Amino acid sequence: xxxxxxxxxxxxxxxxxxxxxxxxxxxxxxxxxxxxxxxxxxxxxxxxxxxxxxxxxxxxxxxxxxxxxxxxxxxxxxxxxxxxxxxxxxxxxxxxxxxxxxxxxxxxxxxxxxxxxxxxxxxxxxxxxxxxxxxxxxxxxxxxxxxxxxxxxxxxxxxxxxxxxxxxxxxxxxxxxxxxxxxxxxxxxxxxxxxxxxxxxxxxxxxxxxxxxxxxxxxxxxxxxxxxxxxxxxxxxxxxxxxxxxxxxxxxxxxxxxxxxxxxxxxxxxxxxxxxxxxxxxxxxxxxxxxxxxxxxxxxxxxxxxxx
Ligand code: MTE
Numbered sequence: 001x002x003x004x005x006x007x008x009x010x011x012x013x014x015x016x017x018x019x020x021x022x023x024x025x026x027x028x029x030x031x032x033x034x035x036x037x038x039x040x041x042x043x044x045x046x047x048x049x050x051x052x053x054x055x056x057x058x059x060x061x062x063x064x065x066x067x068x069x070x071x072x073x074x075x076x077x078x079x080x081x082x083x084x085x086x087x088x089x090x091x092x093x094x095x096x097x098x099x100x101x102x103x104x105x106x107x108x109x110x111x112x113x114x115x116x117x118x119x120x121x122x123x124x125x126x127x128x129x130x131x132x133x134x135x136x137x138x139x140x141x142x143x144x145x146x147x148x149x150x151x152x153x154x155x156x157x158x159x160x161x162x163x164x165x166x167x168x169x170x171x172x173x174x175x176x177x178x179x180x181x182x183x184x185x186x187x188x189x190x191x192x193x194x195x196x197x198x199x200x201x202x203x204x205x206x207x208x209x210x211x212x213x214x215x216x217x218x219x220x221x222x223x224x225x226x227x228x229x230x231x232x233x234x235x236x237x238x239x240x241x242x243x244x245x246x247x248x249x250x251x252x253x254x255x256x257x258x259x260x261x262x263x264x265x266x267x268x269x270x271x272x273x274x275x276x277x278x279x280x281x282x283x284x285x286x287x288x289x290x291x292x293x294x295x296x297x298x299x300x301x302x303x304x305x306x307x308x
Contacts, residue, residue: 048211060128066139081177087216093174105241106161122146134229144207161242166234190234191247227296265294
């Protein structure tokens with residue numbers, strides 16, 4: 001495992017998110033254009049609750065986070081529409097209170113926890129991860145959460161449990177994007193092998209930029225698997241099922257030849273319809289090389305030893 005020193009303080013603690021971004025914009029545009037005039041992002045946002053006392057994480061990248069305005073308005077959440085701006089427009093309709101997550105399937109005693117209990121299970125960390133979408137764009141997101149393994153330990157799996165399935169909320173009356181216009185089966189389902197799910201990098205995401213998750217980013221609780229293409233990171237999770245066989249994810253059901261179960265980021269394996277060698281970091285002009293396992297190979301490559 002790659003051992004790194006945690007950051008001394010969190011980007012969200014140094015200054016407020018708006019000031020942080022304003023300062024970055026100022027520097028970027030002052031240097032780039034020799035002009036210091038740049039208006040901060042002023043898009044409307046729903047009130048998010050701020051977390052205090054977040055712990056920095058050993059797993060954080062020191063790359064600059066993508067701007068809050070981009071992280072929260074350039075989204076994939078097909079239940080709310082297929083255009084990148086649709087989730088920010090429509091996801092406010094998602095009902096998130098009350099919200100529970102059930103741990104079920106091949107376990108000794110199933111358990112259901114509400115979000116308040118989930119928030120108290122472990123100290124919340126800020127983890128700044130790269131996110132690489134299968135479509136060829138990427139971001140750097142300062143998530144808030146803790147390792148999913150902490151939640152999984154709340155139940156005792158049976159010996160036959162080999163995989164976990166993540167089931168997203170399905171509220172058809174408000175998820176108009178899911179009712180028509182998209183070929184996916186609902187609810188959105190994703191899955192991991194049990195050892196992948198228990199890997200310390202796999203995050204139970206409860207917030208971003210020091211605050212609770214905006215609905216378009218998968219409030220109130222989502223999965224984040226930074227070494228896999230973004231579609232493996234299910235949003236607005238309500239059920240986690242321990243199962244014996246490889247789960248059939250929504251994307252596998254829709255197009256198994258394009259979206260495989262593992263879907264580890266790999267610049268050497270192209271998508272059948274486009275290259276995966278490079279990516280566009282949102283906010284950048286020039287494409288960059290995509291890294292094997294999205295740059296997390298030191299931590300996760302051992303999970304796949306002996307596989308083709
Ligand atoms: N989860 C659900 N329930 N529905 C979705 O459409 N899209 C996935 C993933 N999780 C998706 C989902 C895809 S394709 C990506 S790239 C990421 O969410 C995007 O997360 P973000 O919008 O927070 O950046």
